Amino acid sequence: MVEPVLAPTRPTVDIVVPLFNEEQALGAFHALLCAAIDPLPYIFKIYYVNDGSTDGTQAALERLSAGDRRVQVVELSRNFGHQAALTAGMDLAQGDYVITMDGDGQHPPAMIPEMLRLAESGYDLVLTQRLEQADISAFKRWTSSFFYRLINRLGDTDIQPGGADFRLLTRRVMQSLCGMREYHRFLRGMVAWMGFRSVILPFQPPQRLAGESKYSLRKMVRLGTNAIFSFSLVPLYIGLSVGAFFLLMALVEAIYVLNFWVRGDTQTLAPGWSSLMFMLLLVGGTLMIILGFIGVYIGYIFQEVKRRPIYLVRHMQGGGPDGAGEGNPTAGEETNE
Numbered sequence: 001m002v003e004p005v006l007a008p009t010r011p012t013v014d015i016v017v018p019l020f021n022e023e024q025a026l027g028a029f030h031a032l033l034c035a036a037i038d039p040l041p042y043i044f045k046i047y048y049v050n051d052g053s054t055d056g057t058q059a060a061l062e063r064l065s066a067g068d069r070r071v072q073v074v075e076l077s078r079n080f081g082h083q084a085a086l087t088a089g090m091d092l093a094q095g096d097y098v099i100t101m102d103g104d105g106q107h108p109p110a111m112i113p114e115m116l117r118l119a120e121s122g123y124d125l126v127l128t129q130r131l132e133q134a135d136i137s138a139f140k141r142w143t144s145s146f147f148y149r150l151i152n153r154l155g156d157t158d159i160q161p162g163g164a165d166f167r168l169l170t171r172r173v174m175q176s177l178c179g180m181r182e183y184h185r186f187l188r189g190m191v192a193w194m195g196f197r198s199v200i201l202p203f204q205p206p207q208r209l210a211g212e213s214k215y216s217l218r219k220m221v222r223l224g225t226n227a228i229f230s231f232s233l234v235p236l237y238i239g240l241s242v243g244a245f246f247l248l249m250a251l252v253e254a255i256y257v258l259n260f261w262v263r264g265d266t267q268t269l270a271p272g273w274s275s276l277m278f279m280l281l282l283v284g285g286t287l288m289i290i291l292g293f294i295g296v297y298i299g300y301i302f303q304e305v306k307r308r309p310i311y312l313v314r315h316m317q318g319g320g321p322d323g324a325g326e327g328n329p330t331a332g333e334e335t336n337e
Helices: 023-037 057-067 082-092 109-120 138-154 171-178 187-194 217-231 234-263 273-305
Strands: 012-019 043-050 071-076 097-100 125-130 167-170 198-203 313-318
Touching: 012 023, 012 082, 023 057, 023 109, 043 057, 043 082, 057 071, 057 313, 071 082, 082 097, 082 171, 082 187, 097 109, 097 171, 109 125, 109 167, 109 198, 167 171, 171 187, 234 273
Parallel strands: 012 043, 012 097, 043 071, 125 198
Antiparallel strands: 071 313, 097 167, 125 167
């Protein structure tokens, strides 16, 4: 009896798109995404993660889900932040390849075929790097450059300047990344830390499809703080170095004063009120800074040991004919294995 020849199954690709108040851009973005993936010989599934939007994003997503069986909508219970929203989508993704990207149009869907080609050639990670834009402010350009120089100098992990959360991960990398359940997340650093075989695709980000950037200065500072304190102990070593410096200065001062006593010339010693106050203020300020560093680390430890979930899901809709996950709230403490 001749065994039937089974047709090879097509590889599966899951796309994770976090959204926050992107109602105006959503329709145009989905059209661009479909135009990029429809001709490709893969089975696609799209996870749109609504990160606590306050506009009509959820209603727009439900309409998309009703019209496209590949779309699964994940609504978080509140705004947990960009990195947590990405994590929520990645925890659900089960594809052979997983692509994460933003839904404002500045991560071009047209790059997806090239990313998949590179993954098929053997790379575990396909990363992207934003080329410098001429229309961004000098302040943002300087702060971005300063941040990457600082984190690469302080930490042991080399993070590519201009890196973006637009990347492709193989299933093996996804399982490793989703097993890292730290609360303060900086995915660019976590991906770089894993060290899988990677390639970098540079791209010129186009203009936003609609609206304005939701990444405020406060959110950028918080992300930068997470990156520094999650990937480096250098601030603590700075405190040790400053403490050693002041001990050395105290020794020098003791030798200097002792010299007057040895020579019997104590009458020439100046009262030194101003220098004493200067040293007290300098040492006091330094100690406060060092205690602040220690307090931040203790705060991070406190939030980690509580083991609260990274995110909470309020509602899921769509995801194919089986309606996988519909109306099933979940928490982000489970690993994706």
